[in-house]
Amino acid sequence: MKKWSDEVDNKKRFSNRVENYVKYRPSYPKKAIDFLYDELSFAPNSMIADVGSGTGIFTKLLLDRESQVYSVEPNQEMREAAESSLENYKNFTSISGSAENTTLPEKSVDFIVSAQAFHWFDLQITKQEFKRILKANGKVVLIWNNRLTEESEFSVAYENLLKQYANDYNEVNHQNIGHREFNSFFSKEGYKTFTCPNYQLFNFEQLKGRLLSSSYSPTSGDQNYEMIMEKLQEIFNLYNENGKVTFQYNTEIYYGDV
Incomplete structure (x- = not known):
């Protein structure tokens, strides 16, 4: 798989973006979390590793369901933001680790989740690490808020803006990950998917x-x-309605054995 930059750089890419990440990244809809607990057997007593957990956006949703969560994150600044916001949860454990080296014991977790992070991993090494830490019959669940790029004139214009002016958008876009990578990562039984809508409303700031x-x-x-x-600013001025624009997403879940 193509590597966009070296491993150390990838793990530091968000160090100077933590405040904006905490404030402006989307959470995940209740329908998606309900699916995990109603259909995939997540439970209050489940041991879950949230790998590439960042500032704890997804971790919090699992903690609120009273699951036990190991929040595994290599970036110190993002990990500290999660620790600050989630420190009052007794079922929260922060881990300085990575997908390739979680530091968790063998056969220690029922589920592994990765929200908005899987495309940064070394997939071959990660697969072996996930197999090592999962209990028998454990599942891997990959989640993205996939921003829709053709739903409105605003979304088309915003996407074109990124393609033209964002540093390495075309290289690191998570949509570069697809069926080929999922098919090689999950077991021979393959993987299943679940999708539901999500959105954010923004003023210009x-x-x-x-x-x-x-x-x-x-x-x-x-x-x-x-x-x-x-x-x-030009795009916002052109397409805002009553001072707001909308980011529309599909929250996409990919799950299976490894």
């Missing part, structure tokens, strides 16, 4: 923060920063 939360967005001082902000 929120839209700006959402853009800056992305690893591919130029930051202040970068070559394209002033231009992308100017174009973002």
Whole structure:
């Protein structure tokens, strides 16, 4: 699989974006979490590893269902943000680890989840690590909020903006991961999917923060920063309705054995 940058760089890509990530990244709809607990047998007593857990957005949803969660994150700044916001949960354990080396004991978890992170992993090494830490019959669940790019004139314009001015958007876009990668990662029994809608509403400052939360967005001082902000304002001015624009998503879940 093509590597977009070296491993250390990938693990530090969000270090200067934590505040915007916490404020402006979407959570996940109740329907998606209900699916995990109603259909995939997640339970309050489940031991779950949330791998690539970032600032704890998905971890919190599992903690709220009283599951025991190991929140595994290699980026110190993101991990500390999760620890700060989730420290009062008794069922929360923060782990300095990665998908390739979770540091968890063998056969220790019932489920592994990865929300918005799987495309950063070394898939071959990760598969062996996931097999090592899963209990018998344990499942891997991969989740993305997949931003829809052709649902409106705004979404088309925003996508074109990223393609033109974002640093390495085309290379690191999670949609570069697809059936071929899933098919090789999951066991020979294959994988199943579940999809439901999600959305966010933004004023301009929120839209700006959402853009800056992305690893591919130029930051202040970068070559394209002033231009992308100017174009973002133009797009917002053109397409906002009553001072808001909408990000529409499909929340996509891929699950199976490894």
